[in-house]
Amino acid sequence: MASFPWIVSVDDHTVEPPHLWQDRLPARLRAEGPRVVRAPCREMAFSGGRFTAVMGGPGDGGPPVDWWVYEDLRRPLTRLDTAVGCSRDEVALKGITFEDMRPGSFSVPERLADMDLNHVRSALCFPTFPRFCGQTFAEARDKELALACVRAYNDWMTEEWCGPGAGGRLIPLAIVPLWDAELAAAEVRRTSARGVPAVCFSEIPPYLGLPSVHTDAWDPFLRACEETGTVVAMHIGSSSRMPSTSADAPPAVGSALTFANCCFSLADWLLSGVFERFPRLRVMYAEGQIGWIPYLLERADTVWQENRGWGGVADRVRRPPSELFAGHVHGCFFDDAFGLRSLDAIGVGNVLYETDYPHSDSTWPRSREVAERQMAHLAPEVTERIVRGNAIALLGLTEDGLWPGAARPAGRR
Known part of the structure; x- marks a missing residue:
């Protein structure tokens, strides 16, 4: 392809700078707020789907590691948080410092330069220390402090990470206080008023000890998302x-x-009745890839058609799940040739592209190359929609793929 559309990535990540909460929390909360401490690592493991790490003391040997300290939590920065620029052999489960990272992980000017290298026009960035939907703060004991941390993060995201210096190329993504649906709704409305187009949520809330989407517990939050x-x-x-x-x-x-x-989450949402109650609600699955979607839609439709009488959904799901998917759900991918051969079964308008910078799965700095190779069989207008057009429409970006809120006055709120 002689020219390739500039990418709008809907799943990249930011590594929060050490000063974030110490600068933005009220003075009386800073001593207990998240802060960075340098110490060795005594133990680190990732097994059975769970990550564990133990901070060492002054007498322990080993290289220094930067740790986020917050209440009882000791969370190290790891090479998996920011692997771009490293060889595959260097990408291992080990602790690092900010100096060990590629600066684009946490610095706006360097991030924009790395986006230029990767043919990326703009990017929506998920958090690191708060975890992917802010569950770090949902697990905290002091909920007054946790709420202040959530708001401080969102203000930093809007004013600094996605502020005027980013020129609209970084798109803000908010977190919410997951422990209270009414507070979550209020934060959605507060951040939406500042132009934030999307908010993080958990794929399977019960794994966090929270209500499922089969209840009405989340309705205040979902209503706020729909209305804004x-x-x-x-x-x-x-x-x-x-x-x-x-x-x-x-x-x-x-x-x-x-x-x-x-996959599990999508079955939940399609068979929960949520999209019947909130007909304008839209959701997206980041880094989930798309090749699995056609069969799940086929199976969900069969279950709805044949088993809804005893399956507990006859009174809440009134349309085939595949129709609900088409009107409400976007799947996101960075490397899925099979999924791109199945677009007719997924829907061209339901697919978004991502680069996953700076994680180990990231296609940086080859995202354009990967996309060109995997999309070579597609018509140019289809490629345009997948690479940027769908994201522009979903997130309310300018025609050039920029976040319009960057032009608003900064000012803390």
Whole structure:
């Protein structure tokens, strides 16, 4: 293809700078708020879909690691948080410091430069320390502090990460206080008023000890999203549990199954009645890939058609799940040739592209190359929609793929 559309990536990540909460929390809360401490790592493991790490003390040897400290949590920065620029052999489960990262992981000017190298026009970025839907704060004891942390993160995201210096190329994505649906709704309305087009949510809330989407517990939050046009963005791992088969399964098993929680989640949403109650609600699955979607839609339609009488959905799901998917759901991918051969069964308008910078799965700096190779069989207008057009429409971006809110006055709120 002589010219290729500039990419709008709907799933990249930011690594929060050490000063974020110390600068933005009220003075009386800063001592207990998230802060970075440098210390060795005594132990780190990822097994059975769960990550664990133990901070070392002054007498322990080993290289220094930067840790986020918050209440009882000790969370190290790891090479998997920011793997771009490293050889495959260097990408291992180990602790790092900010100096060990590619600066584009946490610095706006360097991020924009790395986006230029990767043919990326703009990017929606998920959090790192708060985790993919802010569950770090949902698990905290002090909910007053946790709510302040959520708001501080969203203000930083809007004013600094996606502020005037980014020129509209970084698109804000909010987190919400998951422990209270009314507070979550209020935060959706607060951030939407500042032009934030999307909000993080958990793919499977019960894994976090929260209500499922089969209840009406989330209705205040979902109503706020519908009324403000805010997209509900669910990233793999936003349930704090990656799919695995056993406690001793190597991480590669979970890595091969990263789509599975999205699959389970989509079945939940399609058969919950949520889209009947909120007919303008839109959701997206980040990093879940798309090749699995056609069969799930086929099976869900069959179950709805043949088994809805005893399946508990006859009174809440009134249309075939595939129709609900077409009107409400977007799947996101970065490397899925099979899925691109199945577009007729998924829907061209329901597919978004991503680069996953700066994670180990990222296609940076080859995202254009990967897309050109996998989309070579598609008509140019189809490629245009997948690479940028669908994202522009979903997120309310300018025709050039920029976030229009960057032009608004900054000012903290």
